[in-house]
Amino acid sequence: MKKERNPVNTKAAERAYAAALRGVARQVGAIIRAYEPGDPSTVPTIQQLLREYADLLKPWAARTAQKMLAAVDTSDLRMWKRLGKDMAAGVVRTVTETPIGDTMLALLAEQVDLIRSLPIDAAQRVHTLTVEALENGARAKEIKEEIMRSGDVSESRAMLIARTEVARTASTLTQARALAVGSQGYVWETSRDGDVRPSHKKMQGKIVDWDKPPVLDKMTGHAGGFPNCRCWPRVILPKLDKK
Secondary structure, three states: OOOOOOOOOOHHHHHHHHHHHHHHHHHHHHHHHOOOOOOHHHHHHHHHHHHHHHHHHHHHHHHHHHHHHHHHHHHHHHHHHHHHHHOOHHHHHHHHHOOOHHHHHHHHHHHHHHHHHHHHHHHHHHHHHHHHHHHOHHHHHHHHHHHHOHHHHHHHHHHHHHHHHHHHHHHHHHHHHHHHOOOOEEEEEOOOOOOOOHHHHOOOOOEEEOOOOOEEOOEEOOOOOOOOOOOEEEEEOOOOOOO
């Protein structure tokens, strides 16, 4: 089976976004490591500092997310322009002039919340593990080590967010423009390698209606919209005469 590359190139956007989010995760780790792990008296202070950090992140998170969204949007427009030779002139204009402001605002709000969730979730993790250490003295040392790993856990989640959200953004923008030109659906394309999860492998080559996202592994979404998903939608263009 011949491998097709995703025409919306998001590699650079993903690398930049991942690097930025890893910086947040490292700061989360530094805050936690400044205190004795497992000491219940320090938990309120750690939680307060992490929540304050989450609040301070808002402006930075918005700027960082905007950069990612803009980069993916540029790549999506490039893809549509390459498709221009197969579309009527009026359709090409529709694509380039489609207002996606509401879509971008929704995506931006979601990204800011996800970035801020890194310190917020870490605060909850510290609390939960500390309570567990108090209740299970036999595992106290092991649990304390887990608390000290909270920065690493945040970094792993930061990488997952970057991979998932950049791909989801690309899929969402492609869908918005596809609907604007009258596309009814797309062909599901996978990366066609050994890392494709079984449920997504079964979708390879299937036609999916935009208004009927499939349910895979108890999650609903389009190609590229699932956690760690490297699939992408090959848009089915409406049959219009070129003019």
